[in-house]
Amino acid sequence: MKLLLVAGWFLSSLGIMLYFGIKDIRSFDPDGKLHFASTDLNYDTVTKQVFNATFSELKGVAFHIQDQSCSCSSFSKEHIRSLDIKFEKAGFSTKKLTPSSHREIVSLFPSLPALAIFDENAELAYLGPYSSGLFCSKNSSLIETIVDSIISNSHLGSLVISDSSGCYCDITI
Secondary structure (H helix, E strand, C coil): CHHHHHHHHHHHHHHHHHHHHHCCEEECCCCCHHHHHHCCCCHHHHHHHHHHCCCCCCCCEEEEECCCCCHHHHHCHHHHHHHHHHHHHCCCEEEEECCCCCHHHHCCCCCECEEEEECCCCCEEEEECCECECCCCHHHECCHHHHHHHHCCCCCCCEECCCCEEECECCCC
16 A cells, blocks of 8 residues: 555656646747847857847856746756856856846847857857756756867867757746
8 A cells, every 4th residue: 555655646747747847848948039040150150249238247157048937947047057067177167147237148049048258359159048858957968078179179160069969948037
């Protein structure tokens, strides 16, 4: 009897967790807007101008774009903390942006949570999601190796990732 109760509790908990995780599983760029925009030869320049309109210093800055009403943002908190430690050790600064406070910048992104990184030359180095998969956690990270190459300045220009599926939310501005 006790075993049946524990098994029932476990399966119920697992079902609830999967429901809340799966309901936000979708493509990062479902309409292809970021993909098509990023094919423009001036995309990096235009993106930098949008950020520069609000932030005068972009050299070595990572921008976390999140919305606390997005359940996926809560799944990425631990991942973001570990990235912030890595950025801090490398002398990069981090800024947290929300749709309500930075509408023009957030409009560059198709979904949240997302990340934009400007390298030590203040050039766009990365724009896209943190990770893919069910919980968008460090375990399913897209960004760890990319961050390492940006920090060591061994990256080969900007990387814009739009083709990813995971826990992402629509942006509500």
